[in-house]
Amino acid sequence: MLFIIEEHFLLKFVYFYYMLSSKKRLDRAFKNAKIIPFDDSSKFILFSDCHRGDNSFADDFANNRNIYFHALQHYYSQGFQYCEIGDGDELWENLSFQPIFEAHKNVYLLMKLFHEQERLHLIWGNHDMVYRNQEYIDKNLSTYFDPKLGEDVDLFCNVKYYEGIILKHKDTQQELFLTHGHQADSWNYTFWKISRFMVRALWKPLNVMGIADPTSPAKNYKELIKIERRTKNWITDNNNLITIVGHTHRPRFPNPGEIAYFNDGSCVHPRSITGIEIENGEISLIKWYIDTTKTGMLQIVRVLLEGPRKLMDYKTE
Template sequence: MFTMQRLSGAYARARRLPIDSESKIIFFSDVHRGDNSLSDEFAHNQNVYYHALQYYFKNGFTYIEVGDGDELWEHSKFEVIRYAHSDVFMLLRAFYQDNRCHMIYGNHNVAFAKQHHIENMLFSFYDEYESFFNELFPDIEVPEAIILEDQETNGEIFVVHGHQGDFINDQIWPVMKFLSRYFWRFFHVVGFRNPASPAKNVHKRHKIERNFSKYIQMNKKMLIVGHTHRPKYPKENELPYFNTGCCIHPRNITGIEITNHKISLIEWRISPNDSGVLQIKRRVIRGPRPISDFMFF
């Protein structure tokens, strides 16, 4: 409901970042970092995600988190999440200190739409070992959307979480937060699916994706989103709709990479080698293709 208006509003308020042929960017979405309990859907992929982040940090990538990085619907206290995945946050802090970390908010961390929540949760943390408050992401901004401005083609890439206009997860999100915190958080541990989630509801997911396509047709914008948890890379002659997928699949995480002015859909997966030793491997699923193929001029 009101998807076109909500996406247009996010575009108007978006933070603008320049990119060029030297830019190297990794987009991850829907990490859903939790408290490392049985209800934490990210916990089983923490090592895969951490290994991938190490690769991107060492290779000079900029990290862009496309919403729902932290599971703030299920957990009222961010410090519980930060403590449960402290190694991940220390690596993200290293990206931020190097001016290579950008986050936008989604429906599950919509609290970051309020500046006082950003300041209270993200600026600093209490270091349990040193017994003092230390900087985490001081002065960080968490916008609703980011526009990447290509300095060489003057094209744009609109990056937004994608919950905008999804009635249950946008207009009545406080109700869904309440249900997630006190109901679905416990029920999905034993196999029940939340029918409000587009990741678990095929009809809902397809409706949202049709709205993305409608927005692209109307506004002539290349779009990178998350929210549905289904990775997407357009085929020949399809509209430039990209979806990062998510980081809570049972055995892998997926994301979007931009390098050398080209865009790819990638996954990181645990798989055995010929000797049966488990390894974390990166694989390109689709692409790479020049980003100029997908831009409107």
């Protein structure tokens, strides 16, 4: 009986520890977030969890790279700003950025165009947590070697990654908080180096054979629910602040009056990618995928999954 009581209190202690640590990390990300002013004429596309790899059998992004590239071309031509909210590069399975860049060079050169026009905003997640270090960014992302010219040329000069971004409306002062979401996942935030080692040493080879990594919340439904619950508790404690995350790979789009927890999904769904658009003061959840025409031709199409909803419908006093 005594053992059962002690176990009960231990479980409660662990629960409150995770809750408090999640709150502390999310508070810090919000406090230190980059603020981007916007208005109803502004246009943003939010993608996360691209997990761009080296184009090997373990590269989950490779299956959707044509869909992603086509979608990003569309948003570039339409004047959108691109917010990548974590895990853009797969730096757990891969030792460095170089093989990833070589595998998906066309993607990075397109992102370079966004960056040159100050339309690229980057957040680091647990799989690219090395981007917390500005020296690492400057060393690896600033330039790339062009074999035609035989010299290094600019890539993402002076680019910065953030733990959080706040989109703040110029007129209404409404705020939207963007972060990866692994702050509510204590293991993958605090012990990410251990997880990275396990992925490189064990799960990457097994992934090639079709065995999923059980440490990923996207593959562990019980852990996914816990992460969402901790994030929602933080949102509730912060006056139902619109919060947009990734990490779990599960798209979420609440109705006005519900907890304002949004998730843009991922770019590694089977044969599709999902994201969140902000345009005309409205927010939408969208999907891009490959479809066929009546004549059997393949085409990449965009479909609306949820919304659009006016951002002001979620504003609380």
